[in-house]
Amino acid sequence: MADATDEQPDRGGEVIKVASLSKSYGERLAVDNISFTIGKGEIVGFLGPNGAGKTTTMRAITGYLIPTEGEIWVADCNIRKDPLKARQHIGYLPETIPLYTEMTTRAYLGFAGKLRGLDSKVAQRRIDEVVEVCQLEEYLDVLTGKLSKGFRQRVGLAQAIIHDPEVLILDEPTVGIDPLQVVQTKAMIKELGRKRTILLSTHILPEVSLICERVIIINQGKIVAEDNIDNLSKILNTRKQLRLRVNGPSDQVRESLSKIEMLLDVSYHEPHHLLEFERDQEPQAEVNQVLAKEGWTLLSMEEVEMSLEEIFVKLTKAAEVEA
Numbered sequence: 297m298a299d300a301t302d303e304q305p306d307r308g309g310e311v312i313k314v315a316s317l318s319k320s321y322g323e324r325l326a327v328d329n330i331s332f333t334i335g336k337g338e339i340v341g342f343l344g345p346n347g348a349g350k351t352t353t354m355r356a357i358t359g360y361l362i363p364t365e366g367e368i369w370v371a372d373c374n375i376r377k378d379p380l381k382a383r384q385h386i387g388y389l390p391e392t393i394p395l396y397t398e399m400t401t402r403a404y405l406g407f408a409g410k411l412r413g414l415d416s417k418v419a420q421r422r423i424d425e426v427v428e429v430c431q432l433e434e435y436l437d438v439l440t441g442k443l444s445k446g447f448r449q450r451v452g453l454a455q456a457i458i459h460d461p462e463v464l465i466l467d468e469p470t471v472g473i474d475p476l477q478v479v480q481t482k483a484m485i486k487e488l489g490r491k492r493t494i495l496l497s498t499h500i501l502p503e504v505s506l507i508c509e510r511v512i513i514i515n516q517g518k519i520v521a522e523d524n525i526d527n528l529s530k531i532l533n534t535r536k537q538l539r540l541r542v543n544g545p546s547d548q549v550r551e552s553l554s555k556i557e558m559l560l561d562v563s564y565h566e567p568h569h570l571l572e573f574e575r576d577q578e579p580q581a582e583v584n585q586v587l588a589k590e591g592w593t594l595l596s597m598e599e600v601e602m603s604l605e606e607i608f609v610k611l612t613k614a615a616e617v618e619a
């Protein structure tokens with residue numbers, strides 16, 4: 297990688313590059329040879345179940361953890377060779393925010409600015425700016441130890457952007473906060489993403505589809521999928537799913553439906569039967585016939601797309617089977 301001497305070096309749009317990253321804790325391989333890149337201005341969701349390796353990867357990107365293998369570049373700086381320079385480009389909201397509970401919000405942000413090497417005039421201006429972005433005006437003189445979880449998260453976000461970094465690494469920015477504040481936090485992240493590159497981790501899938509254009513799904517230390525959200529749904533929706541409501545005894549209905557030759561799977565989730573077929577099949581007429589023959593009434597029949605939730609479960613389950 298070339299040195300970033302120019303003000304705006306040409307990075308081919310790549311701001312974060314993770315190459316063959318692995319991290320072991322003793323015997324345990326927490327991250328297993330993963331690679332990905334994130335382009336300038338992208339907001340990418342980093343998804344995975346508990347223990348998948350999200351925090352470990354984020355700590356490696358931010359230089360808080362030394363990888364067992366692999367290289368990472370942020371804004372053309374190699375994290376291992378040039379950690380201080382790389383970290384100037386990065387704002388980090390860790391999983392657990394290291395707040396000093398005896399400091400007020402104002403004092404804490406001043407301290408964060410100092411740590412980032414801002415002179416006091418610049419720090420003051422930046423504090424005003426981040427307080428406005430994170431809507432902390434009313435909490436400036438409150439001890440951080442007395443803030444609610446949601447406002448602590450906001451102070452965490454404020455310290456992450458105090459030096460106006462172009463890259464933000466946010467580890468579960470909305471965990472544990474109430475639905476109303478989640479809405480506000482999402483709006484804040486979207487706003488921050490207008491001129492920054494963001495990688496954020498979460499467990500909450502619908503949330504990701506609202507904030508992020510693209511997702512990287514990790515499970516047991518390996519990347520199991522990486523695409524934009526629409527494509528992920530399309531690729532995984534290789535099957536056609538029909539959801540029926542039938543006026544008949546559910547066990548017998550299932551039994552009869554299971555005789556349809558092109559059927560791949562049938563299950564009952566009260567009050568619906570869910571039928572799976574290959575994408576290109578047209579089974580509706582036959583389903584109708586089977587039910588009519590038994591004298592049951594079809595109350596509704598609709599084709600359904602797999603939800604993001606189902607896709608996630610399917611991907612992470614498939615990976616477990618292969619492991």
Ligand SMILES: Nc1ncnc2c1ncn2[C@@H]1O[C@H](COP(=O)(O)OP(=O)(O)OP(=O)(O)O)[C@@H](O)[C@H]1O
Binds near residue numbers: 325346
């Ligand atoms: N300091 C550590 N020492 C030993 N093992 C660790 C350490 N940190 C993480 N691990 C292990 O590494 C694996 C990945 O953990 P990591 O915290 O990266 O997962 P995560 O995806 O962030 O999970 P969560 O959603 O629960 O935050 C887990 O099996 C975890 O137990």
Ligand SMILES: [Mg+2]
Binds near residue numbers: 350352391467
């Ligand atoms: Mg974590």
